[in-house]
Amino acid sequence: MTPAVTTRQPSQRAGHDGFLQSLHAEWTKFRTVAGWVTGMVVAALMVVLFAVLAGVSSDQKGAPPVPIGPGGEPVTDSFYFVHRPMAGNGSVTVSVSALTSSIPERPGDLRAGLVPWAKAGLIVKESTRQGSPYAAIMVTGGHGVRMQDNYVDDTAGLPGPVSAAAVRRLRLDRSGDAITGYASADGTHWIKVGAAHVSGLGATVQVGLFVASPPVVDGMGTRGSVSTATFGDLRVQESAAGGDWTGDQVGARSPSFAGYPANTSGSFSESGGRFTVTGAGDIAPAVRETLPTGGTLGEILTGTFAALVAVIVVGALFITTEYRENLIHVTLAAGPRRSRVLAAKAIVLGAVTFVAGLAGALVAGPLGERLARANGVYVFPVTPATQLRVALGTAALLAIASILALCVGVIVRHGAGAVTAVIVAVVLPYILTAVPFMPASVANWLARVTPAAAFAVQQTLVRYDQVASIYTPYNGYYPLAPWAGFAVLAGYAGVSLIVAAVLLRRRDA
Amino acid sequence: MRPALHAEWTKIRTVAGPLWLLLGTVAATVALGAGATSVAGCTPTGCGGDTTRLSLMGVYLGQAPVVILAVLVISGEYASGMIRTSLTAVPQRVTVLAAKAVTLTGVVAVAGTVAVLGSLLAGWLILPGPGRQALSSAEGPTLRAAAGTVLYLMLIALLSLGVATAVRDSATGIGVVLGLLYVVPIVSQIVGDPYWQRLLQKIAPMSAGLAVQATTNLRSLPVSPWAGLGVTAGWAVVALSAGALLLRTRDA
Structure with a gap:
């Protein structure tokens, strides 16, 4: 009398069932490593903390009121x-x-x-x-x-x-x-x-x-x-x-x-x-x-940068720790379809980061705006739809950046290298667009071709052709539309996902 | 000291990684600088900005491989256990760290000089007349910006070496240094109070140190060029001292 469990063939586990098992395995790994869970909590807290800092550190009390037009705009x-x-x-x-x-x-x-x-x-x-x-x-x-x-x-x-x-x-x-x-x-x-x-x-x-x-x-x-x-x-x-x-x-x-x-x-x-x-x-x-005394929702969400560093480190470590501890051999023996293992990791990581980022952004946005307004700062108005787009976009930006770090981790198989590469690719261009001596053309070029283009999802200001001004990312104006900028980052992540999948299949683990 | 120096030089010379990272520094610095100058909107009267600083902008990126190299010089030995061999061969631990610092600074100085000269040459080739004029080495401020940039890269290497000696893990070390370099300037932007904003820019290792690259509008800088580099030097000294102290007192 043989128990049915022992006769279960690997072929029966293939297909949908096998992938669900991979997902479950990766989710178990993620939630049981205290450092990674902490990293995600830290990421969400950073977004909120910086919003509070931005809100309370400014003092515009007593400034003359900003004139508002018939359409509600400053x-x-x-x-x-x-x-x-x-x-x-x-x-x-x-x-x-x-x-x-x-x-x-x-x-x-x-x-x-x-x-x-x-x-x-x-x-x-x-x-x-x-x-x-x-x-x-x-x-x-x-x-x-x-x-x-x-x-x-x-x-x-x-x-x-x-x-x-x-x-x-x-x-x-x-x-x-x-x-x-x-x-x-x-x-x-x-x-x-x-x-x-x-x-x-x-x-x-x-x-x-x-x-x-x-x-x-x-x-x-x-x-x-x-x-x-x-x-x-x-x-x-x-x-x-x-x-x-x-x-x-x-x-x-x-x-x-x-x-x-x-x-x-x-x-x-x-x-x-x-x-x-x-x-x-x-x-x-x-x-x-x-309107130098004003503030924007994008500025209130500056904590996204600190959160990015955290999710990039977690994303890279999610795979490079397996290489360092040689757990990768066990992982790949359990799931011999290597691309599937990578996909499962990407889905688990992306989903967790998205949830953490969304929670942070949904709390930080309204909270920061309230605090800033209480200090007399004029915050450029946004519609509820824009507010939602900024929150979803910020969460998606963090999720895709962590997946990018995961893929680079697979490619270079070294935590230090992966963390450096992704931080440099995503955070550095934003800093370069913000340095005061940068001509507008250079800043806009950087905000178009580098993964930092994705910060366009936090854009709430509208550019007017009949007003001559400095329309640079530093001032809150991006050369690309919000989701077009996000697509640039998604493109980088997509390419690195393909390269990572190919290398993972071809190379010895 | 001489045998220790010789040992460190042999280590850095016979592994492929450092050479690639230094080449990466040169390539990243020159490429980013050339990219930035080629899209700068120049008119016949000028380029609307500090062209020297623009040409040398590549160090924002070029410092990243320097950070990796400097962190790996010590944390790589911790990861492989080689550190025990090193400290057995040279029991004066601070001498080991000093020898690492000297060889590291030496190779970074060479790569930094190549990167800076390459960036200025690229800027000179790309920029039209008025922008090009500012890049002439006969200009005092340009010479100061070039020499200062090389010194800045050397100081960043020493800062990273100090941090890595203290934390011993490569990923953490790189996270700490890059966070210090890149995130502090962003934080300073959201601080609403102009006094605190300028203060943060004055004490942050990257924004203060790179003030040495400015050749125009010196009065608007939060900190004067050489004083700014002094701030970065201060960071490097503190990090190295902390690293040396921990290296002496902790078990390897």
Whole structure:
């Protein structure tokens, strides 16, 4: 009477059943080594700990509030405004014959220069309150005529710069919430540039001339600028007569406005129907560079780096310890299909890391944001979907990095070498993108081709073409879309998984 | 001391690993520097930055093989049990460590010099006119940046040797050193307070030591070039002293 168990043939164990056994074996190995479990717990704690550190170490209490646009996004709303009220519907026209800009070479030493996004034109705005809804048509320093509304929308019109020989005539029509912008090069042929639907304007709006002059990108930083425009033929068609023109600096003290260059100020003068207006600042969405007091979700999750070091060490040791202790012979004797052993290890390791990373990120994100806000830091807003993407992406980034370390461990069969190689490949490029002397092009190249591209999953900032700024990973802008960046890391891991599987099959253990 | 030096030199010379790691240092340094300079956005008026520092940027990567080599010089002996033979042959333990330090610094100095000269040559070939001008060896700051970078690599080797002597395990040693070099600068970024941020950059071995590479905007640096290298030297001295003390007092 033979027990059925002893007659069970190896062939019966092959297939699905055999793989499940491999998975179970690897899971048992993982959970019974105290150091590896500790490593994963440490990884999750690091993410939370650094978020707490980032939250409590900053103090922005008492800073002026960040202006918020109608769409809920932070904005820059600081410019020189020559305005008067306009009740009900109406239309305003003007001609612009000059727009010149100056950039300080040194403090107090202004030089004429090109500010591509210097703006001068007509604006219809709910009030002079920062962040209030508006629509505007303008000439720019280097991007021709534009129509913009509510900070984020931008439409191109007539190209080419403005000058005495190339005067641009601009017109804005208001009819309820509908604002239409027209431009003309000769005063007779009007071309419609764009139509905007701006809600919340109210019955009486402020209408008039504006000049804005954002900072220009100069090497690795930005420099403030100031611009002056010459206007003529200013006409307002309205149902009731408005008042006198008043000049105001909108948002003079604002976190998103660095102020005028030394020895300059905003002003306007009128003589014989000619208006000369000088202004600085911008009317546009705020970017990281213009809002230095702000914080991002990606910065709160900086602990990902410390967690990475931990999961990379565990991932490499998960296989190299077997080589060192010669356990690999037993493992491969028990599971002679070597690729399957590797797959089982990768799945167990990846799953454990993913769970640890997700737990860390889900706690760290909201906690860090709360603490930072309590300290007066403005955290760039994210939608719940983005928040979830950042958490899932961070967990997936850690999981894939640990699998990469596992595969490199199989390839080099040496813990020290594997740990160094993967830390250098994933962590170092990020450091290089963050060193202050790095040109934006180099930083973006590194964030495109190295495994560190995967940090794009933590990106929450949006890049705006109508704002000149330093769009580098250091400032929270990645050259690749979140999951495209993640795919770069996944590609490296995939290739190393294949190489590891081939080498594991071919080589003697 | 001389027999100990001779023994260490023979060890490092007759194993393939050190040579490959040193070649790796040269290749990584030159390749990363060349890659960075080739994508730098240069205009006819300048390259918008410190081109010397950009050309020498490869040491951020090139120091990794130096760390491995320096850690393995001592922890490799612990893994194989060779350390007992070494200490039997030369019972003055600190002499063994000193001999290792001298040979290691010597080979790293040679590889570092080749790597730095290669990086500057690559930068000179790749960069257009104005960027190239800054790389001329007649420029004092460039000479200081080049010599300082070689010294920095030697100090990193000594720091790693000290840490590895203290912890004895290669994976742990490399983790500690790379963590110290790479993670501290990242931590300093999330510290909101500018005073603490600058302080961290001033005392971190990598960010302080590599200040020696700066040739422009010296006033904006958290620490002056030579003082920064002094900070790294301090780290190396502390690590080596701790390693020597533990080597003397512990059983091998």
